[in-house]
Amino acid sequence: MPLRSLVQLLLLSAALLPSPRVLGQDFQLVPTIGGLSAPVEIAHCGDDRLFVVEQVGRIRIFHDGILSATPFLDISSAVIASGERGLLGLAFDPQYQQNGHFFVYYVGGSGNGTTILSRFTVSADPDVADPNSEVVLWSLAQPFTNHNGGCVRFGPDGYLYFAPGDGGDAGDPGDRAQDLTQPFGKMMRIAPQPNGTYTIPPDNPFAASPTALHEIWAYGFRNPWRFAFDPLTDDLWIADVGEDTREEVDVMDPQDNSGPNFGWRCYEGSLPYNTTGCQGASAYVFPLFEQQQALGWCSIIGGMVYRGDQYPSLYGRYIYTDYCLGDLYSYDADGGGGGLLLDSDLPGIVSIGTDQCGTIFIVSSYDGMVYRLIDAGQCGEDVTRDGLVKYAGANNDRDPILAFIGGTVPTNVVPCACCTEDVNGDGLVKYAGANNDRDPILAKIGGTVPTHVVDCNGAQVTGDPTE
Numbered sequence: 001m002p003l004r005s006l007v008q009l010l011l012l013s014a015a016l017l018p019s020p021r022v023l024g025q026d027f028q029l030v031p032t033i034g035g036l037s038a039p040v041e042i043a044h045c046g047d048d049r050l051f052v053v054e055q056v057g058r059i060r061i062f063h064d065g066i067l068s069a070t071p072f073l074d075i076s077s078a079v080i081a082s083g084e085r086g087l088l089g090l091a092f093d094p095q096y097q098q099n100g101h102f103f104v105y106y107v108g109g110s111g112n113g114t115t116i117l118s119r120f121t122v123s124a125d126p127d128v129a130d131p132n133s134e135v136v137l138w139s140l141a142q143p144f145t146n147h148n149g150g151c152v153r154f155g156p157d158g159y160l161y162f163a164p165g166d167g168g169d170a171g172d173p174g175d176r177a178q179d180l181t182q183p184f185g186k187m188m189r190i191a192p193q194p195n196g197t198y199t200i201p202p203d204n205p206f207a208a209s210p211t212a213l214h215e216i217w218a219y220g221f222r223n224p225w226r227f228a229f230d231p232l233t234d235d236l237w238i239a240d241v242g243e244d245t246r247e248e249v250d251v252m253d254p255q256d257n258s259g260p261n262f263g264w265r266c267y268e269g270s271l272p273y274n275t276t277g278c279q280g281a282s283a284y285v286f287p288l289f290e291q292q293q294a295l296g297w298c299s300i301i302g303g304m305v306y307r308g309d310q311y312p313s314l315y316g317r318y319i320y321t322d323y324c325l326g327d328l329y330s331y332d333a334d335g336g337g338g339g340l341l342l343d344s345d346l347p348g349i350v351s352i353g354t355d356q357c358g359t360i361f362i363v364s365s366y367d368g369m370v371y372r373l374i375d376a377g378q379c380g381e382d383v384t385r386d387g388l389v390k391y392a393g394a395n396n397d398r399d400p401i402l403a404f405i406g407g408t409v410p411t412n413v414v415p416c417a418c419c420t421e422d423v424n425g426d427g428l429v430k431y432a433g434a435n436n437d438r439d440p441i442l443a444k445i446g447g448t449v450p451t452h453v454v455d456c457n458g459a460q461v462t463g464d465p466t467e
Contacts, residue, residue, distance in 0.1 A: 026375050026376040026378070027328075027341060027342045027373060027375055027376070028342075028376050029342070029344055029362060029371040029372070030372045030373075030374055031369050031371055032062075032372040033050075033067055033369065034369050034370075035067055036052060036060065036067075036369070036370070037054045037056050037058070037368060038054055038055035038056060038081070038086070038365055038368065039053065039364075039368060040055045040086070040087070040150070040350050040363065040365060041089055041350075041363065042353040042361050042363055042370060043090045044092075044354075044355050044356045045102070046096065046097060046356055047417075048063065048355070048356060048357075048417060049061050049063045049127075050062040050370075052363075053087055053088070053089070053104075054087065055081050055086035055087055055088070055365070056076050056081045056086065056087070057074065057075045057076030057079035057087045057106065058071040058073065058074045058075075058076055059071060059072040059074075059087075059090060059104075059129075060072065061127055062370075063127075068127065070127070070128060072127060072128060073104070073129040074131065075131065075134075079108055080107050080108060080110075080113045082145075083145055084146045084147065084148055085107035085113050085145060085148060086106065086107060087105075087106040088105050088107070088148065088149070088150030089105035089149075089150045089162070090102065090103070090105075090152070091103045091153055091160065092154075094158055096122075099121075099194070101120070101121055101192075102120055102121075102122070103118065103120075103160065104118055104120065104152075105117050105149070105150060105152045105162060107148055112142045112143060112144055112145050113142050113145065114139050114140065114142065115139065115140045115142060115148050116136055116138075116139045117136070117137050117139070117152065118134050118135060118136050118137060119133075119134070119135045119137060119196060120134055120135075135196035137190070137192065137196070137198050138162075138190070138198070140183055143167045143169070143174070144168025144169045146165075146168040146169070147165035147166050147168040147169075148164065148168070148223075149162065149163045149164045149165035149223060149224060150165075150225055151224065151226050151227050153227065153229065155189075155236070155254060156229060158191070159189050159191050159201050160189070160190050160191070160192050161187060161189050161217070161227070162187075163186065163188065163221055163224045163227065164183050164184055164185075165221070165222070165223040165224070166184050166185035166223065166264065167182075167185070171243060171265060171273075171274060172184075172185065172222070172264065172265040172274075175265060175277070177219060177221060177222065178261070178265065178266065180206065180209075180211065180212035180213060180219065181211060181212065183215065183216070185219060185221050185264060186213070186218065186221065187216070187218040187219070187227075188216060189204055189215065189216075189217035190215055200214040203257045204257065205217065205257050205258055206259060216259065217257075217259070218252060219259070219260075219262070220260075220261040220262035220263045220264050220266075220285075221238070221240050221262055222240055222241060222242065222243065222264040222265070222268075223240065224238045224239065224240045224241070225239065225300075225302070225350075226239055226303070226351060226352070227239065227302055228302065228303065228304035228305070229254070229304075230304075230307070230333060231305070233305075233333075234254045235251050235252065235254065235305075235333075236252040236254060237250075237251055237305060238251070238252065238302065239300045239301060239320055240262070240264070240287075240300070241299045242268050242269060242299075242300070243268050243273065244293060245269070245271060245292065245293055246268050246270070246271060246290045246291070246292060246293065247269070247291040247292075247293065247297055247299070248269045248287035248289075248290040248291075249289055249290070249300070249302065249318070249320065250285065250287050250288060251288045261283060261284050261285065262284065262286075262287075266279075267281075267286070269286070269287055269290040270290060288331075289331060289338070291322075297322045297324065297325055298322060299323040299324065300320060300321075300323075301320060301321045301322060301349055301351070302320050302352075303319035303320050303321070303352030304318070304319060304352065304353070305317065305318045305319075305333045306318075306319055306354075306360070308354065308359075309385060309420060310357065310358045310360075310378075311358075311360070311378070312378075312385045313375070314360075316333050316334040317330040317331060317332055317333060317338075317341075318330060318331040318332075318333050318338075319341065319352055319360065321349045321352065322349075323348065323349060323350065325347075326344055326345050326347045326349055327341075327342060327344055327345065328373075329341055342373075344362075346362070346366070346371070348364045348365045348366025348367070349363065349364050349365075349366075350363055350364070350365045351363040356417065356418060357417065357418035359372060359373070360373040377455075377457075378456055379444070379456035380420075380424070380425065380440070381397060381444040381456075382420075382456055383397035383398075383400050383401065383420045383423065384397055384400060384420075385420060387456070388453050388454070388455060388461060389445055389454050389456065390441075390445070390453050391441050391442050391445050391450040391451075391452070392450040392451050393451065393453075397441050398438050398441055400420075400421055401421045401423070401429060401430075401431050401437050401438055402431050402438075404419070404421040405429055405430070405431055410431040411431075411433070412431070413428055413430050414429045415427060415428055415429075421437060422437060423437035423440050423441065424437055424440060446458075446460070
């Protein structure tokens with residue numbers, strides 16, 4: 001994990017991320033899942049379950065408000081769980097519903113440990129994986145105990161991406177991140193096969209090289225603890241933890257198969273670090289933005305570009321934080337610029353993710369808790385997500401429900417796992433009858449006066465800015 005023992009307080013630079021500004025005053029963190037042992041990651045497999053990875057070597061399921069007593073997977077006997085080592089990452093196969101395959105990234109073995117990427121398969125019980133189904137795809141003996149990476153993700157191309165980190169110690173003493181014959185400090189890209197092996201994507205930049213590792217897709221990273229693909233543009237956003245001066249966020253076009261070099265250890269962010277034997281600055285790709293280690297910053301924790309509909313003001317924004325600082329920040333992926341999202345002061349945040357509906361969850365190793373991000377200024381009755389609740393007139397919140405169930409047949413009932421038209425959150429969209437989704441809108445605006453317009457707090461609004 002990305003914890004560093006010393007935080008240096010340095011002066012802010014004008015070249016860094018713009019001065020923080022608060023995006024909204026209504027975001028809050030709500031404790032949601034407790035009783036965990038060092039949680040480090042969350043994921044979903046396309047249904048309404050949330051999977052929580054515990055560093056000690058377990059994966060737990062959270063479903064219908066209950067944390068499973070029986071782990072989905074328990075490989076704690078094979079995991080070294082200390083410091084930055086342990087069970088660190090989880091990714092479900094894009095065809096999980098058909099093949100039951102998922103991939104984990106952990107440190108096992110002995111001594112400094114061996115980083116292992118393995119595939120497991122779910123058992124006949126959908127809530128329990130087969131612990132004997134492990135197939136090791138890839139492994140790497142570690143020269144030190146830190147900088148093991150930990151993230152594993154499937155890309156929009158169906159390939160599996162993972163980043164082992166530079167191998168540890170401080171300052172990359174072996175210059176491993178720049179050495180194309182070693183996997184350290186690289187972004188790796190492979191094509192898992194049904195038989196448990198993998199092949200090299202033919203357009204990998206070094207696929208035909210006689211010397212470089214064919215799995216390498218990009219290089220020059222220090223410890224990219226968390227990275228994620230933008231669901232809209234497919235861009236890969238990589239939060240790379242700095243040494244002792246800069247934290248950085250890199251963005252890579254998935255169509256770029258040129259093998260870009262992101263600079264470490266020659267550069268830390270955009271600053272020269274150790275340029276012995278390095279090329280000119282034009283040979284490296286510098287961060288989209290960076291943060292100086294000052295005022296509490298120590299280890300950047302990447303989240304994702306939000307493309308859901310639950311938080312309209314966050315659409316298109318990259319959500320991230322810092323392990324020591326604990327506040328949430330965002331950066332506009334579509335237009336640039338960013339700033340403070342939530343002054344949470346929650347230390348030990350190690351992961352940010354969503355469930356299948358787009359609800360954002362924050363994982364803290366400090367208190368072993370998973371938190372849910374809510375927008376207190378938003379409510380389920382605001383179906384159109386315009387900040388107002390209306391029953392009648394233009395841009396109202398009632399008509400979308402009728403349209404969703406089939407136009408003009410108000411007795412239809414349509415299942416919906418994640419949609420704003422499901423006002424009461426029961427998984428169904430109904431316009432008429434008991435437990436429908438229309439009446440809560442009427443109740444919200446004040447009982448029986450359908451021409452009222454209110455905000456999500458129920459305060460009546462005079463003058464509708466949406467008309």
